[in-house]
Amino acid sequence: MSHSKTYDNEPLTAWVNGRFVPLPEATVHIEDRGFQFADGVYEVIACVNGHFLDLQAHLERLERSCAAIRLDMPMSRSEMQQLVEEIYARNPFRRAMIYIQITRGAGPRAHYPATGMQPTVVLTSRALPQPSSERLAVGYTAITRPDIRWKHCEIKSIALLASIMGKQEAHDAGVDETFWLDDEGHVLEGCSTNAFAVIDGKLVTHPLDHQVLGGITRDLVLRTARNHQITVEERPWRLHEAGLTECMLSSTTNAVMPVCRIDGQPIGDGKPGRIALQLRQMVIAALEADA
Numbered sequence: 001m002s003h004s005k006t007y008d009n010e011p012l013t014a015w016v017n018g019r020f021v022p023l024p025e026a027t028v029h030i031e032d033r034g035f036q037f038a039d040g041v042y043e044v045i046a047c048v049n050g051h052f053l054d055l056q057a058h059l060e061r062l063e064r065s066c067a068a069i070r071l072d073m074p075m076s077r078s079e080m081q082q083l084v085e086e087i088y089a090r091n092p093f094r095r096a097m098i099y100i101q102i103t104r105g106a107g108p109r110a111h112y113p114a115t116g117m118q119p120t121v122v123l124t125s126r127a128l129p130q131p132s133s134e135r136l137a138v139g140y141t142a143i144t145r146p147d148i149r150w151k152h153c154e155i156k157s158i159a160l161l162a163s164i165m166g167k168q169e170a171h172d173a174g175v176d177e178t179f180w181l182d183d184e185g186h187v188l189e190g191c192s193t194n195a196f197a198v199i200d201g202k203l204v205t206h207p208l209d210h211q212v213l214g215g216i217t218r219d220l221v222l223r224t225a226r227n228h229q230i231t232v233e234e235r236p237w238r239l240h241e242a243g244l245t246e247c248m249l250s251s252t253t254n255a256v257m258p259v260c261r262i263d264g265q266p267i268g269d270g271k272p273g274r275i276a277l278q279l280r281q282m283v284i285a286a287l288e289a290d291a
């Protein structure tokens with residue numbers, strides 16, 4: 001059936017408000033508050049050979065994001081888990097990313113949400129992009145910019161305009177990511193990634209607060225580091241600290257990737273760092289071992 005082919009020619013199935021439908025038919029109302037106000041939250045979950053990485057942690061974060069915007073979860077944890085499994089079963093990529101979005105639902109446009117709205121729930125499963133080996137050999141690059149986002153970055157909100165502008169700047173500069181800086185020049189995180197440095201041999205990343213998203217991969221990286229006797233420091237850090245030898249980023253879609261040039265300057269010797277590569281290998285091994 002031609003209508004079940006997407007623009008990139010994959011016959012994908014989506015979940016929209018209670019039904020599995022071919023992706024091109026997966027639509028929501030023009031007065032959906034997600035469309036009009038970005039009044040919603042989301043999750044991205046990696047899946048390798050049918051094993052979901054830290055699924056419970058993602059579903060917990062989804063519940064936290066909903067609670068933070070006072071949106072009642074439209075289903076229980078186990079119902080959501082079942083949906084995740086079903087959307088994957090219908091789009092079973094060997095390496096998949098499951099996308100979940102919940103908005104407050106559709107209704108006449110008014111900032112204050114009406115009570116009793118029916119939330120919109122959308123799920124997709126797509127192929128998880130992999131960096132090429134050439135890419136891994138040279139690592140990623142980034143620029144830094146003052147953080148122009150809001151003061152609730154711990155909520156996984158679908159209001160991502162600032163992140164999109166950051167990615168556009170990164171693209172214009174020919175780099176992979178923009179890292180946001182606070183007013184004192186501390187590196188907070190990327191547009192869609194958490195950021196880390198190796199300083200005096202310790203793995204350093206910004207502490208969890210309203211300025212960063214508590215990445216599920218960030219947690220895994222910190223756990224993995226501690227299990228391998230790498231000292232972890234969750235503290236504000238700057239790019240130009242003495243003893244900084246490596247940078248890296250983490251996210252569901254990237255696992256761990258070394259970042260070798262920032263603002264045009266090489267980090268350390270400008271090659272993927274030993275600890276970044278070690279953590280990448282260990283995080284991926286953890287993923288595949290469970291699969």
Ligand code: PDD
Binds near residue numbers: 218
């Ligand atoms: N982005 N920080 C921000 C601002 C993010 O958007 C993300 C995830 C992360 C990493 O979180 P996790 O390890 O849980 O994926 C950190 C997702 C992947 C996205 O928007 O596509």
